Structure formats: structure tokens, C-alpha cells
Amino acid sequence: MAADPRFLKYVDEHQDDYINRLAQAVAIPSVSGNISYVKDVEAMADFLISQLESLGVKTQRRPIGTHELEGKEVDLPPVVIGEIGNDPKKKTLLIYGHYDVQPALLEDGWLYPPFELTKDPEGTGKLYGRGSTDDKGPVLGWLNVLEAHKNLGLELPVNMKMCFEGMEENGSENLDKFIESEKDKFFTGIDCMCISDNYWLDTKTPCLTYGLRGINYYEIRISGPGRDLHSGVFGGTVHEPMTDLIAIMSKLVTPTGEILVPGIKELIAPVTADEQAKFEAIHFEMKDIHDAVGADVTISNDTVKTLMGRMRNPSLSLHGIEGAFSAVGSKTVIPASIKGKFSIRLVPNLTVKEVTELVVKYVEDEFKKLGSKNKCEVVLTHGGEPWLADPNHYSYRAAHKATEAVYGQAPDYTREGGSIPVTLDFANILNLNVLLLPVGRGDDGAHSTNEKIDTDNYIRGTKLLGSYMYELAAISKE
Ligand SMILES: [Zn+2]
Numbered sequence: 001m002a003a004d005p006r007f008l009k010y011v012d013e014h015q016d017d018y019i020n021r022l023a024q025a026v027a028i029p030s031v032s033g034n035i036s037y038v039k040d041v042e043a044m045a046d047f048l049i050s051q052l053e054s055l056g057v058k059t060q061r062r063p064i065g066t067h068e069l070e071g072k073e074v075d076l077p078p079v080v081i082g083e084i085g086n087d088p089k090k091k092t093l094l095i096y097g098h099y100d101v102q103p104a105l106l107e108d109g110w111l112y113p114p115f116e117l118t119k120d121p122e123g124t125g126k127l128y129g130r131g132s133t134d135d136k137g138p139v140l141g142w143l144n145v146l147e148a149h150k151n152l153g154l155e156l157p158v159n160m161k162m163c164f165e166g167m168e169e170n171g172s173e174n175l176d177k178f179i180e181s182e183k184d185k186f187f188t189g190i191d192c193m194c195i196s197d198n199y200w201l202d203t204k205t206p207c208l209t210y211g212l213r214g215i216n217y218y219e220i221r222i223s224g225p226g227r228d229l230h231s232g233v234f235g236g237t238v239h240e241p242m243t244d245l246i247a248i249m250s251k252l253v254t255p256t257g258e259i260l261v262p263g264i265k266e267l268i269a270p271v272t273a274d275e276q277a278k279f280e281a282i283h284f285e286m287k288d289i290h291d292a293v294g295a296d297v298t299i300s301n302d303t304v305k306t307l308m309g310r311m312r313n314p315s316l317s318l319h320g321i322e323g324a325f326s327a328v329g330s331k332t333v334i335p336a337s338i339k340g341k342f343s344i345r346l347v348p349n350l351t352v353k354e355v356t357e358l359v360v361k362y363v364e365d366e367f368k369k370l371g372s373k374n375k376c377e378v379v380l381t382h383g384g385e386p387w388l389a390d391p392n393h394y395s396y397r398a399a400h401k402a403t404e405a406v407y408g409q410a411p412d413y414t415r416e417g418g419s420i421p422v423t424l425d426f427a428n429i430l431n432l433n434v435l436l437l438p439v440g441r442g443d444d445g446a447h448s449t450n451e452k453i454d455t456d457n458y459i460r461g462t463k464l465l466g467s468y469m470y471e472l473a474a475i476s477k478e
Pocket residue numbers: 098134135168197
């Protein structure tokens with residue numbers, strides 16, 4: 001069912017109001033990771049609540065405990081939950097977004113003050129401001145939909161439940177516990193879930209995102225000598241931890257990206273025909289990645305191989321060595337102990353546990369082969385599972401139709417190479433299909449200087465979220 005034309009017309013006619021709403025939100029510097037902005041994060045929660053209440057949403061401001069920020073114990077930003085509509089004949093949609101933002105200072109290289117939404121004077125339609133695309137623009141997109149329906153006296157096509165947090169940019173602390181504790185209370189009767197907190201792959205093609213890679217981060221800790229030594233005195237007489245570490249780290253991955261830990265390759269889920277077709281259909285040119293990387297240094301020149309390398313295959317990256325001599329100059333130190341850091345991006349069906357077992361066994365075996373008298377230990381410092389949704393679920397089919405209606409083209413089906421841990425929490429704890437429905441473009445610069453959202457994406461994004469609700473209402477669950 002296409003969206004009510006009165007809704008679409010309303011959106012077109014109220015662009016300025018919508019931009020104004022975004023300007024109000026951007027003006028509140030709700031930086032979650034910085035003690036001096038604690039009050040602003042609270043103010044942003046209040047702003048959201050007053051907006052939601054004025055649009056007829058029953059909201060609750062829920063405390064979720066405290067945390068340590070810059071040495072002080074402070075309240076975590078509240079979770080804002082809300083609901084509107086409880087018609088048992090309608091589907092119930094859960095949406096998530098976050099109202100906190102990354103830090104931003106003019107002197108970091110912003111063209112305009114980061115907490116004043118600024119329209120590009122060149123007339124490109126770009127709206128600059130911290131949080132414009134991550135994630136205030138998309139969150140307000142939902143509010144714009146509600147406003148249009150309220151002012152037009154139109155019934156919403158679905159019941160909605162909402163969960164907004166103010167801690168996403170700082171690890172979503174305690175949100176998993178909140179979801180768990182409300183699992184059988186607030187989070188009941190939900191049919192499916194939609195999150196708008198990622199981006200198109202490029203700047204032109206709308207997409208639906210159905211997968212995220214997980215990550216296991218490891219340290220190889222090698223120690224031996226009781227203190228740092230001088231190579232002129234002890235070089236040639238002792239087993240050196242750094243030499244052992246380099247030997248081990250050189251055996252983890254090849255320069256062409258092949259993971260050398262035995263058993264990992266065998267765990268990867270085989271590519272299905274449907275998946276292959278979805279990858280082949282993605283609008284993507286090698287130039288896109290060369291531009292993003294800043295050089296033509298891709299392992300493959302094949303677009304599908306490159307996309308799969310980023311989205312559906314595991315990868316192993318070497319990140320650094322803690323304790324190594326790294327200053328300018330030629331110090332002749334033999335470090336007594338060092339930590340080598342690397343991570344593996346996980347995909348179905350690799351699990352945190354199985355991969356860790358394989359990694360630990362392999363590193364221990366390889367270390368034994370060195371015949372070193374030093375001590376070696378491998379530690380998983382953090383682990384997160386991969387996530388994959390069924391892209392043929394009715395919620396995705398509804399979003400597909402909504403994209404065609406709003407953008408006049410079918411969406412690409414993408415997966416992210418990184419992780420958005422809350423997605424997994426919602427999907428697993430609530431046992432829901434989660435749709436990632438991005439509003440912004442690949443060049444929006446979330447987290448970086450001059451973050452922006454294009455007016456067209458914000459306005460059509462509002463239509464997209466609204467149209468998705470109509471399509472969702474009409475689509476059969478079969
Ligand atoms: Zn975000």
C-alpha cells in the first residue's frame with residue numbers, strides 16, 4: 001500500500017519546519033563521552049520527550065544507572081521509550097535511534113560552528129552540523145512522519161514503540177541490561193524492528209542493510225627478561241620477546257589478506273545464489289573504494305570480491321605492538337615484554353568462542369615451534385558476534401517497496417564491515433527481525449569534521465520512513 005498522498009504532500013510543504021526542528025536538535029551539544037556536556041545530553045533527552053509528547057506519543061524517561069566519566073561517577077543518559085497506537089489489528093513496529101553525538105570543536109577543522117545547523121551557501125542542499133546525520137536527522141525523520149499524520153488527522157498505519165538512547169557513541173552502556181529487563185514488559189507485542197543509524201554505500205543509491213561483521217580483538221603477550229636489556233650487552237645471548245612476537249604475527253595473515261589460522265575458512269557459511277545475486281546487484285565501482293582509501297591499493301580489482309572482502313568474509317588485521325620502541329632515533333633496547341595486537345572481523349558462522357579456540361591453539365603451537373624460553377599468552381580483549389538478518393523477511397520487502405516508491409529505484413542490499421552492537425542486542429534478546437534502513441549518504445562524515453545530511457536525504461528520508469510504515473501495514477507476513 002503506497003503512502004497516503006496527503007502525507008507525502010505535507011512533507012514537501014513543510015521542509016522548512018523539518019529543517020528547523022533539526023536545527024533545534026543540533027543546537028543541543030549532546031556529547032555523551034565528555035563530562036562537560038552531561039547537562040546537554042539530559043537537555044536533549046528532554047527536548048526529545050517534549051517533542052514526542054506534543055505529537056501524541058506516550059513517553060517515559062528511564063534511568064539506567066551510573067558510570068564513570070573522566071574520574072567522576074555520573075548518571076548514564078536516560079533511555080527514552082515511547083509508544084503510540086495499540087490497535088490489535090495493526091502490526092507493531094519498534095524503532096531505535098540515539099540522541100547523543102560525537103564531540104566536535106570548530107578548531108578541529110569545521111567550516112561552520114558544529115552545533116549550528118548550517119545550510120551550504122553554495123546551494124548544494126547540504127546541512128552541516130554535528131548529529132545532522134548521526135543520528136538526529138533520522139530520529140527526527142520519524143517525528144516528522146508523526147507530525148504530518150497528527151496535523152492532517154491521518155491514522156498511523158502501524159502501532160509504534162520507540163527506544164532512544166543517549167549513550168550510543170560511548171558504548172551503549174547498560175542498554176543491553178535495559179532491553180533484557182523490559183523484555184517481557186515494554187518490549188512485548190512487537191512484530192519487527194527498524195533502525196536508521198547507518199549509511200548508503202555511495203552517494204546515490206538507497207540501500208537496506210542486512211548484516212554486520214563481528215569482531216574478536218586479541219593481544220599476544222610475550223615476556224621473558226626481568227627488565228629491558230641493552231643489545232650491546234645481551235644481544236645474541238637471550239631469547240628476545242620482540243623477535244618471538246614478530247615471528248608469530250607474521251604467521252597470522254598473508255599480504256593478500258588470507259587468514260592463516262587453520263580451521264577458520266572452513267567455518268564460513270557458503271555463499272548462496274540469492275546472496276551472490278544481491279552482491280552482484282550492488283551499485284559500486286572500484287573508484288569508490290580507491291577514493292575512500294586515498295590510493296589504488298585494493299587487493300582485488302573485482303567489485304564483487306572487494307565487496308565480499310569488506311562485508312561477508314572474515315579479515316585479520318595487525319594493529320600494533322605495545323611496549324615496542326617506537327620513538328624517533330636509534331635506541332638499542334631489547335624490550336622485556338611486549339603485546340602484539342590484532343583483530344579478526346567475524347562473519348556467519350564464525351563465533352567468538354570457536355574462533356578464539358582456534359587462535360589460541362594456533363598461536364601456542366607456533367610459539368612452541370620457536371623453541372623460545374620466553375612466556376607467551378594470547379588474550380581475547382573483547383569479542384562481538386556477527387549479525388545477519390533475513391533480507392527476504394516481510395519487513396525488508398516493505399522497505400524495498402517504500403524505497404522504490406520514494407526513490408524510483410530498487411535498493412541495494414548491503415552489509416556493514418563494522419559492528420553496531422545494539423543491533424545484535426535487540427535482535428537476539430527480543431528475537432526480532434531487524435531492518436537497518438539508512439537515511440544518509442556514504443559521504444556524510446558521521447564522527448568526522450563537517451558532518452552533514454543532504455536536505456534531499458532528510459526530506460526523502462522522512463517520506464521513506466513513513467512509506468515503509470504504510471508498506472509494512474499492507475504486506476502479508478507470509
Ligand atoms: Zn549513530
